[in-house]
Amino acid sequence: MGNLLQSGDFDTLRTSSDVSAAELRNAPRFTILIRAAKLIAGQGEFLCVIRDASDTGFSARIFHPLPKQADMIVELQNGERYAAEMVWQNEDRAGFRFARSIDVKTIIESSGRFAKRPVRLNVSFPAQIEANGRAEQVTILNISQQGAQVTGATSYAIDEQVKLCAAGMRDTQAKVRWRRGGACGLVFEETFQFGELARIVRSFQAEC
DSSP: GGGOOGGGGOOOOOOOOTTSSSSSOOOOOOEEEEEEEEEEETTTEEEEEEEEEOSSSEEEEEEOOOOSSSSSEETTSOOOOEEEEEEEEEEEEEEEESSOOOOOOHHTTTOOSSOOOOOOOEEEEEEEEEETTTEEEEEEEEOOEEEEEEESSOOOOOOOOEEETTEEEEEEEEEEEHHHEEEEEEEESOOHHHHHHHHHHHHHHHOO
């Protein structure tokens, strides 16, 4: 992720002794480097950072309270998904148990069926695109640190400079990368920091 992740967003990695009171202790735990991911719940999708993992579970850095829902899906940057149960959460940390044992090397090595890619969150949130003195109401369909897909924007040229505005998000300058049917893809001029995007998307989602 390079400098897209602020160092201030991540504290020192926890060791096994830090979570000895938690469940998820049935397999050796491997401390790993930062692994961006998203948690998929009934109330929406939420960013997290996997901090350590084993064949049976993992702990993650979170940026806001998660829904009070035990069963979730964690999706990695490579597109791999795993069913998991949230066992605990405490401020900026949460612990999960996999629904069934996995090969933890898939997480540690970021291997899988797909190339590593930015985490993109599916949402459905009203916004406005402004360009050349005109404004159009759109819906944000998905968003990442680098860009977004919106629907309703059908009159913008490829590479046209626009401004995306939405409640809970700073006004964002972007360029139109592609246009297809009633949707278009935007690339942000200034990327969002990981924690910033996590809190923006949380504000988009239904109340937990």
